[in-house]
Amino acid sequence: MSIPLSILDLAPIAKGTTAADSIAASVALARRAEETGYRRVWYAEHHNMPRIASSATSVLIAHVGARTSSIRLGAGGVMLPNHSPLTIAEQFGTLEAMYPGRIDLGLGRAPGSDQNTMYALRRDPRSADRFPQDVLELQAYLAGESRVPGVDAIPGKGSNVPLYVLGSSMFGATLAAALGLPYAFASHFAPAMLEPAVEAYRREFKPSAQLDAPYVIAGVNVVAADTRSAAEEAFAAVRRTLAVGLFGRGRSMSDDEAQLLLDGGAGRHVDTMLTHTAVGTPAEVREYLAGFAEQADADELIVAHQFPGVEGRLRSVELTAEAMQTVAV
Structure with a gap:
């Protein structure tokens, strides 16, 4: 399965x-x-x-x-x-x-x-x-x-x-456990508490009318492409876009200006947010996501396809689905 x-x-x-x-x-x-x-x-x-x-x-x-x-x-x-x-x-x-x-x-x-x-x-x-x-x-x-x-x-x-509790901290984990609801962790942008929160949720879970056993959905970013170089180029664009969105103060910036932001310190914050990101070919994405699912103790992965263009994003959706069909829970 x-x-x-x-x-x-x-x-x-x-x-x-x-x-x-x-x-x-x-x-x-x-x-x-x-x-x-x-x-x-x-x-x-x-x-x-x-x-x-x-x-x-x-x-x-x-x-x-x-x-x-x-x-x-x-x-x-x-x-x-x-x-x-x-x-x-x-x-x-x-x-x-x-x-x-x-x-x-x-x-x-x-x-x-x-x-x-x-x-x-x-x-x-x-x-x-x-x-x-x-x-x-x-x-x-x-x-x-x-x-x-x-x-x-x-x-x-x-x-x-059906209700799901979303969170990135212990608060959501313990609430979802107490109410017997599924728990979705926002590890695609707030990774710090992923493992302790999931562990606490599973340990404290109480069955409910909606759910009889814990169920964890973990967020993860994906940039999948037919070639490694295409995926890396797209991921570089994602980092620039995120830096401008977070630190550009509403200004439109060129790629060079965005790169200066990254080099000037924004890169550390951006890369922390993108800690859990699969970048590469289908085989590379499959390997990463299989390892992430195990690390997160997840029952389901919810993927943010971070490809910057629409066609690239749709291709990332296809490649990831094909790659993950044989990955066991």
Whole structure:
């Protein structure tokens, strides 16, 4: 049995393109993932980020769902402190009614934004402290067992959309274990606590109505190409793009200017974020991902295909799927 592969679509808006281009690329990516045997595609909620088009996560899922037929689609994740649990239950209950048996709901407690954006979202800075209670309230709406007298999520009531706890720290691991939910670790950009968090989750897990045994999804970056040189060239572009996004202060930069950023110290931060990245030919990617799955003690890998261009990204999706078909769990 091969280890299940899924995709985290970062919905990038590349330099010189539009949000419409990004959304069209997300449709193409989900279709290619469906054709090549990936289990699910997830989209993450981000706000006020000029190079990411997945802020309205549920709307994007609905659009992609209408243009695919079988692959699971979901949030990886919704930043629950930005929303009322009832609103999210209604949104994802609607999606489940539209695409039965295909919808996932991953939940995070990070703001996914800066302080000014938090204000614009009308977000209470203390709302992250209520995350565990909000998860339970949301879960109850979806199960048809509302914790708020006289209030039901319609659509949503009784849909039992599966929940996943996302995280990069011990907090998410222990919460997922206590609630008996699957745990998705954001090791594709925050690798530091991967192994201790997964170990704690598995050790403390308590079975629930949704899940009878621990289930770990680990994030990993992939840049797969037909040749090693093409993959390395693409990865160099990924590093430059990430450096500009993190440290460019909103400015557009040439490749040379981006390289200066990397050489000037940004490279250390970028490379730490990209610790878990497979770069190379299908054989090289297979070897890396097999080792990573074992290191992460993962039941499933969710891949961020970091290729800078759409066609290259689609090819990376294909090559990785083909390479991993024979890798045992």
